[in-house]
């Protein structure tokens with residue numbers, strides 16, 4: 117991490133220690149000049165006319181004020197226009213960028229003045245959530261994955277003081293957000309871990325080690341167990357690798373749960389494409405092909421930490437998809453644990469194959485809902501870009517609630533069509549279903565494939581995270597490392613179920 121962060125709830129009285137920073141927001145109105153002068157007066161500091169005029173200029177929205185005469189040593193002032201360009205991710209993105217820019221500064225503490233809620237009413241459902249996005253942004257920007265660097269320097273300590281009229285509220289938000297972000301970090305650490313260390317069995321071990329601390333039971337179905345259960349889909353995909361496949365099954369059971377929900381996550385710890393091998397340019401991101409698995413493991417950890425009143429089953433089929441003497445082949449027919457057969461047309465469409473066994477297993481547990489996360493198709497990224505995940509479901513209520521949770525957390529999902537016409541495109545002459553359809557509509561035919569293996573009486577949603585799970589340049593907290601997209605989304609959904 118860039119810093120060892122310590123969040124502190126403070127009241128609105130500003131006091132500064134040595135080497136401190138201050139962050140203050142102003143809303144761009146005709147009172148701006150007056151407010152700016154008052155603010156500097158209140159700190160007993162003087163802003164020069166030059167600095168003032170530059171900040172008031174339409175083209176500028178930032179002022180970095182270096183204070184030579186005492187504390188705070190540095191003040192970051194940001195001018196906000198609440199217009200159609202503004203969105204509810206602003207503070208997350210801003211603070212993720214700010215914290216990175218501080219890594220070469222010798223600061224002990226940063227003081228953040230919480231802006232007043234009123235102008236932001238349409239963007240945040242409460243002041244508490246606005247403050248939460250500030251803290252999330254700092255955590256997200258603070259994330260690094262440098263365990264394999266030999267010259268990494270020790271993280272410096274940094275106190276982050278959140279100033280607000282009500283300290284008790286802020287303390288509660290800090291507590292909860294620290295839990296949320298420890299789970300996001302857990303997901304990101306798994307996703308960013310290279311495949312040489314994170315094999316399917318290692319993923320299972322790390323899941324067990326972390327989750328048992330939170331009272332979650334974790335079972336690992338090894339190769340023999342998979343054979344016993346006729347999970348031939350997982351076995352087939354895993355067969356080309358020297359690292360054996362497994363399935364991870366976790367259960368969090370609170371007292372008197374309101375609902376029981378199965379979360380299923382694709383856990384391909386490395387996807388070379390198998391015999392239908394990928395071009396080399398696309399291979400280096402393929403360590404993240406277990407992102408769906410990481411998301412559901414992190415989600416169950418977080419649900420337990422937050423003591424949500426919902427029973428969760430997290431299911432992760434984990435394989436490495438490699439070419440080899442024992443690889444499954446285009447032309448193969450696999451009879452899955454459900455009894456339904458799959459014609460393999462392309463071994464790079466492996467995620468849906470392993471999910472066939474996992475979704476069938478999930479259905480047998482008779483949950484109230486099933487939600488799966490998978491970096492399933494490049495087609496979904498072609499359709500939506502990297503900033504949104506594809507959502508597939510025939511259940512409008514589930515779609516609506518997941519959409520809402522996505523808009524709030526900014527882990528956004530966009531619903532794509534799910535008509536049965538697409539089902540016809542993956543018919544097979546020799547098996548019940550083919551694992552690949554024609555080129556067009558590939559994200560939807562993949563989702564339609566999965567539908568074959570879900571009990572139709574159970575409401576189910578499939579979320580294709582192939583775009584937003586991988587690092588991308590659209591904001592300050594997704595650009596350097598794979599993202600763990602989905603943890604905040606699903607928890608928000610589960611909290612409001």
Ligand SMILES: [Zn+2]
Pocket residue numbers: 387389463464465466467
């Ligand atoms: Zn693949």
